[in-house]
Amino acid sequence: MSVPSEEEAARSWAAPPPLPALQRRLSAPAAPGLAADKSTVPHWAASIYLIFTFLWEKVKEPLWLLTSFLLSVVWYCREQLLKWWTVCFQGKKNLTVSAEVDLLAYCAREWKGDTLQARDMRKLPERLLYSQGCNWIQQFSFGPEKYTGSSVFIKLRKCLDFLKNQWTEIIGARDQEQREEMCRILFADEDKEYKLYEAVKFIMLYQVIEAHENMRNGQDIPSFFSLVFTRDTSSDPLSFMMNHLNSVGDTNGLDQVEMFLLGYSLEVKIKVFRLCMFGKEDFLACYPEEYPREWHEVFLVTEDDIHYIIPVVRR
Template sequence: MQRQYDRKASKSRDLCPEQEKQSGINRSKRSVGNLSVLTEVDLLGYSVREWKGETQQAKHMREAYEELFWSCHIKYLRQVRRDNYCVLRAVLFQIFSQGIPFPSWMRERDILKLPEKLLYSQGCNWIQQYSFGPERYTGPNAFGKLRKCMDTLKTNWIEIIATKGHEERGNICNTLFSDESKEHKMYEAIKFIMLYEVVEAYEKIKNREEPIHSLFSLLFARDSSSDPLSFMMNRLNSIGDSLCLDQVELCLLGYLLEVKIRVYRLHRFNTEEFQVNYPDEYRREWNEISLLTEDDRYYHIPVFRT
């Protein structure tokens, strides 16, 4: 079944960046200040606008939104730009807007040195084949670019956690998430941290060291990521360009950032998979953030009110 809503709105929202260029749609005019995370909108109003008509799918989705409103105390949502950085954007925006600190392991080591450690200490010279989302060029410059990405993430995260006021953090986020260049650098830094964690886990498995999190067993069981190099080439290199994170990678993201990511999957309404935590094994002291998705591809940010 196809959605039954305004054709013009649907066309401008769902086109990929290249199609937008061809159709003459100006992205900056569609979002005030070029924000990639928009201001709050009423949840039920959004549902009615998006899912008009009396098709079975439209009714199902409206019921799912009503469940969020009445039972989960989600009254608003923030729309997130629909591209292949979408889930990274939705997660990082919440970490920054809530002032969530660095994960414990990141406070114990300098993330700026992670590219150097992989390249020189662990001999992973194949990281020169790393691709930066839509910027597909790889080669000798990859190492220097990775350092810049890590520096951008660390610098902005330090500024956020030093900012105590919620309103002031919101202003910083509005500025930061209007700067596409900085945004992309931070997402690429998180992607590289994911790669670093996968390399570490793979080495522990080879050396039969202490037990690793079960998510790594799931990740290495896939044909597309049976080792760190294939994970980078087949998955990470395309995230931000032609792929989004899948559910195993969302578990990895929550694990390395030490946040419990609760996802409301509206297309799974009335099933046990309507609310899912990533990872499903998490520590009690971890902060919680929430995502809302209609299709496991694009994500928005639910806003709670009691």
């Protein structure tokens, strides 16, 4: 092993090996004023800079297009966004009249406390109804459920809403077979079927109340109501409900007088072929007998005026 001479060692210290081109370029001062800074940029920092520069060139144009699109959407939907901001962050709508709410549900939701005032407020809607002379409606029976008390108003509202929704859905179906299938599904559910019955019963009761008030005020009423109010068991709405309507769907069906009321309440012409009266004048009965020409017709068949059959025509 040879040892370098003093002359070779001096030359190596005086002239170090040349730096790579990249390192020389990074070591150069960025400006004349920084010529005194001898620090160099690390190799990893230069690599990161080059990578980000490359990526920016690739995403710059798509990012600009996306930003322009978002700004256009915000400008186009500025009114809707302003309304949304008002509702979400200001906590209320700028409306003079709010949407309708159920009075019973509102009081139950807003007055949940157990104080005397809260209990009074929850009972206020019922007291308002009672003050109008309708407190006896709490004796309305839902089939075998004889007495429901103050909850009768909530249950009736649910039944009426269910009838309205089902009626709207079925009428909205244009295809006859689709409507028949919807009806089969509906009446296959016993709970849903009874909700419809109770809603129709209450509509019938409402018509009796209105006709009774009109009769007391000397106004004209349909002729079949005279059959209702001349009976000793239904001389007024309360007796009609207690002696006739409450038992419907539980132990009794509809008498012929109630069939008139049913057709009038639903605004349909109910034509019944009474097989027990075949060959006689009353073989075909219409409920009601007087009706507007635009009412739809419904055909039924009965053997004993108690049980009714729905005839279906297959095309």
